[in-house]
Amino acid sequence: MVQKHESLALLGAGVFDGLHEEIFENQAVLIRNQRIERIVPMQDYHRDPEYREIPLDGHWVMPGMIDCHVHLSGGRASVEEQELGLVSEPMLMRAIRSVYEAQAVLKRGFTAARDVSWNGLYLKRMFFEGVMPGPKVIACGPGLSRTGGHGDMFQFTEEYTKSHAVWGLMADGPEEVRKGVRRLLREGADQIKVWASGGDNWPHDRMGDVHYSAEELKMIVEEAHRQTGTGVMCHAENRESIKLALDAGVDTIEHGESLDEELVEQMKRQGTILIPTLELIVNWYRDFIPLSEDGPQSKIRPDTFLYRDLYLCRDHDFGRGYSQSAVDSFQLAVESGVKIGLGSDTVFEPLTRYGEYSAREYKALNQHGMTKFQALHAGTKVSSEAVGMADFIGTLEPGKLADLLVLRANPLEDIDAFYDEANIHMVLTDGRIAVQDGALLWGDPNRTAV
Structure with a gap:
């Protein structure tokens, strides 16, 4: 059975949105119903039990x-x-x-x-x-x-x-x-x-x-x-x-x-x-x-x-x-x-x-x-x-599908930020964690990666 998409809160990461030539530090990226709901500074984030929180201090989030x-x-x-x-x-x-x-x-x-x-x-x-x-x-x-x-x-x-x-x-x-x-x-x-x-x-x-x-x-x-x-x-x-x-x-x-x-x-x-x-x-x-x-x-x-x-x-x-x-x-x-x-x-x-x-x-x-x-x-x-998908992917904006990367390096500073596989912490598609630390991960979020 296909798992229902859960709501996620990616917390404390730097964000490269694909639009601006800068990193927005210490952000919260909220994902709901497969899409980016909003991106806000951490001081404006209010905890909501509907969201599974994922602390990402020291990480960067960018579009897939x-x-x-x-x-x-x-x-x-x-x-x-x-x-x-x-x-x-x-x-x-x-x-x-x-x-x-x-x-x-x-x-x-x-x-x-x-x-x-x-x-x-x-x-x-x-x-x-x-x-x-x-x-x-x-x-x-x-x-x-x-x-x-x-x-x-x-x-x-x-x-x-x-x-x-x-x-x-x-x-x-x-x-x-x-x-x-x-x-x-x-x-x-x-x-x-x-x-x-x-x-x-x-x-x-x-x-x-x-x-x-x-x-x-x-x-x-x-x-x-x-x-x-x-x-x-x-x-x-x-x-x-x-x-x-x-x-x-x-x-x-x-x-x-x-x-x-x-x-x-x-x-x-x-x-x-x-x-x-x-x-x-x-x-x-x-x-x-x-x-x-x-x-x-x-x-x-x-x-x-x-x-x-x-x-x-x-x-x-x-x-x-x-x-x-x-x-x-x-x-x-x-x-x-x-x-x-x-x-x-x-x-x-x-x-x-x-x-x-x-x-x-x-x-x-x-x-x-x-x-x-x-x-x-x-x-x-x-x-x-x-590829004709600009209304859905390519940037991190509210309403876009949550296809994104979580990196261990700043993509605007390090050419190997995602070229080096070790820097890729997570890959999300449609708001679901598909890859974590090089392993495919699907279904139950508590399940071990395979």
């Missing part, structure tokens, strides 16, 4: 973090065998693993995550039922990919890929993409994901190529936006695809490492949010596609076609240049005032460990040009806007 770009895929593989690990195992096995993945994200202080996979469509329902702890999963379902595009797995037949691929839905032409969007909305998708460009995962999937036409992208956005509140997140890694996506009216640009002044001005006018996935992009040619010291890239799996690319020389200088261009693009967006959210693009283990990679993305935002407040603001308030 939000990861705007994850794949709860359930796959397990190294770089060399990623397609086999992601597609060849039974779908049910991968779905079961995805529960662990979502809970690992929660343990690292991320109380919401926007997911691109089939699994997220069902995880969100299970966690909402309250039978087990988990983050809020803002589900996109699989992303729309052209045949042979970034979400396709070319080593397998089209029929096998369509039935076993966990994060890509093949659709070509305006009418197919229209049907694809409607199919995803039928399954309960909160938002729609589309790959407008390649991504350098496979030999015919180059990040410099455009994968969808202006007509197709406009159809995707038009169909998604017919359902009020449904946003479109768009993978776009080159200038042309970013421009096409912005003209079509997408809501967030994922990666976007080819920005220029014209594009950032358009993003500002339209209110488009950038999800830069810096940890992944900046380290792409270190962690995903290793380059040789000099000479051609060492092949980590056989290429099937595009012979014209097989003799390209991509050495460490090439990798460093690409990384720097991603940093330059991000810094231009920061300096220009583009809205920026946090997204890790966690894809599978062991390469990108769930939860750990989300926390690494937060540090990357700070490392490459954001202040601590800007990085926290990106991971809370702006990310709540990106």
